[in-house]
Amino acid sequence: MPLIELKHVVGGYGGAPILNGVNMAIEASDIGVIVGPNGAGKSTTLKAIFGLLRVTGGTIDFGGENIANSLPDKLVPKGLSFVPQEKNVFTSMTVEENLEMGAFTRSDDFRPTMDWVYGMFPVLAEKRRQPAGELSGGQRQMVAMGRALMSKPKLLMLDEPSAGLSPRYVIEIFETIVRVNKEGVGILMVEQNARQALAFASKGFVLAQGQNRFTGTGPELIADPEVAKSFLGG
């Protein structure tokens, strides 16, 4: 049974639906990457899963139940976590406080998880008492990922984690995502750097106009001439 399965998901912000039947299935061992042109509903798909917009049709199965239209404070304890694209850190709070907020729904001792996050991003351990707003873009992205990992998610969703980062940080963030996945966390991410992200994706989804256009492993999609021509810029 997949970790999460979207069946014919329809949804939007109240007007005309943006998602017109999205299908997706992700295993715990998967790195799923959603690519597609602007306005295809990539970020919208993640937001629909996370209850940030209305799902009016279809089902989202996670852990054996339909979680469509559940709110984040119910989803986070179930093992879902989301890193938004922008404004994804609490700028006035320290790095450590940001991580603590990620563990808000937990009542057990989260120190081990925090040590695990610091182990993954040693630079954050050095800056733990600094306000997150003072960090560089790449370091902020690490804080944002760290915050999302503090709830010990089964599925981590990231909205364009490489947006606005220098190439050096893009590679570092992608490497970290692969590392997190190896530790048993399923990944579902939207990426603008499509080629680079599909290269390590075990599942790739090309969306257009709120629907699946192509599905396959990342390398398969890169090799598909039609996908390459229409969606990966030749």
Add this chain to the structure above:
Amino acid sequence: MDELIFFINRVLISGTVLGSIYALGAVGVTLIFGILRFAHFAHGDMMTMGAFVAFVLAAALTAMGIVTPLPMGFVVLPLAMIITAVLALGLDKGFYAPLRERGARPVTLLIASIGVTLMIQGLTRLIFGSGTRTFFESESKDIFRIDMSWAGGSRPISITEPQIIMFVVTALIVVALHLFLTRSRLGKAMRAMADNAALAQVSGINTALVVRVTWVIAGALACVAGTMLALDVALMPDLAFNIVLPIFAAAIVGGLGHAYGAIVGGFLIAFAETMAVFNWTAVLRPLNGILPEGMALPANLAVVPTEYKLTVAFVILVITLLVRPTGIFKGAST
């Protein structure tokens, strides 16, 4: 020496009293703004409401023949804070929460809070009449006079018992608030939500709980501020409505959404007001001796007459908005 004593009595002590009241009111305004993004205009009336709750409790205890060593207004304060916090939660549930659920914009909530202001004032007048009351009908204010003759002063520094307790209570509340915001999980969640409400929601923070806690704190502090104001002056239905503007000025000057800023802003505005209406001739009188023949200090050297005290808050507010729109501490500018 007498001049210094006069200055301490008139500026330092009065300024601290007023500053405590402004600070506690402004903290509530700034917390509500930080979490719910609207200017809660009815905050002054929440203070008045808290003062009347304390008054009723104090009167009830006095009628039961209970005599306490401390002023009754302070003895009943913890219970009055709880009741006012519950009333504040009720205000939110009855008026603001339904509007928020319909996606009302901040300006709608602001106007709703003006309605709440009128309603609370009307209800208070209906129940208690429009007259002035005092907490000290059956007990007197103890006045401590610190003899300053050892320093060559002919007059004492005088401070009343309620004033001393006010300083202690304010200091305790500021420390408690600091510990809550920096040490407790909920306090941190409150700061997180004020910082970035969308991300707080995404993190799984129970935002409805944070909203409730905000009203509880704002209500409890409003009760303390209102009761202190009533103890210092007198109790009347428009007691705190008259100071809601300097309280907003304090919150904005401190940086909206920033609790420490509101405390600093409160004391800043209070001292500015107190010093502006202070008659400086009283302190500068010794200069008369060294001034040339025929020149003397005027009898009244106050910057503004007492009636214009309120303008001081506005002058500071306007300067802040021109020079540093986000306030002393970097707060929200919207």
